[in-house]
Amino acid sequence: MTFRKYLVLAGVTVFAAAGDSMLSHGMKQTGSISIHHLPSLLLAVANPWVAVGILLLLAFFASYMNALSWADLTYVLPATSFGYVLLALVAKFALHEQVSPLRWLGIALIAGGVGFVAGGPAVTAKAHEGDELLHSDELATATSGCGKGSTEDRVAAVSSGAER
């Protein structure tokens, strides 16, 4: 993990939190949308809060894809969930909202989850060597019975793929 990679994870966290809060603010202004009036969904995009929210979410998406190119999905998602904690802190200290004890507990659990996953490896090394050696469908047949395939199975699949 380099400093630049930590910066990418921070980008995922901040852009998602900022984008989501702007979207929710904008949608509150737009009001209820009925399933029978789909075009009104396009009007919602004209709301400046929704528009800025979408731009921020695009920035989130770029950093998210960047992170997924070098880390596992099950690493990136918990590692970037710190955004919820940020949102709660903004609510407490910038918007002076009441944060209940139960919410503080939630914040503590999320922070704990982030610390837990961040201490481990970012990527499943062996499985991805397999991805590079085999086409995804070959990998699927090699490890049929999805999810049950152990690491040994994958290593065997990789070596048989290399022989081909």
Next chain:
Amino acid sequence: MKPLYTWAGILVIVFFSVVGDILIARAMKQVGDVHAQWRRGGLSPIIGRILSNKNFFLGVAAMAAAFFSLLFSLSWGDVSLVAPAAASLTFIGNACAAKIFLHERVDRRRWIAAMLVATGVALLAA
């Protein structure tokens, strides 16, 4: 009727989010580490590889579906229920789906992290 709509909306969001995340994660693994590629050849080959990847477009379509179902559900239900409930269930769904479809090694550490975050997110709605 309204709570039923809201929960149906939440499940639709979770489904599309998980499908989108898995497809995008698979696409980016096929593209490879962008930091290493950036050092070798700059940005344009990376964009080329992403835009020629089928999983990327399918993933974006699924994420767009998740996004519009979120917009819909937000206009029906409370943001304090819809957003955390969908996010919380998406964490669990993604951990299962990443193990099954991406063959990621979801060890005890990652399960605990996913559970802690999912519980924490759910509590934020309380």
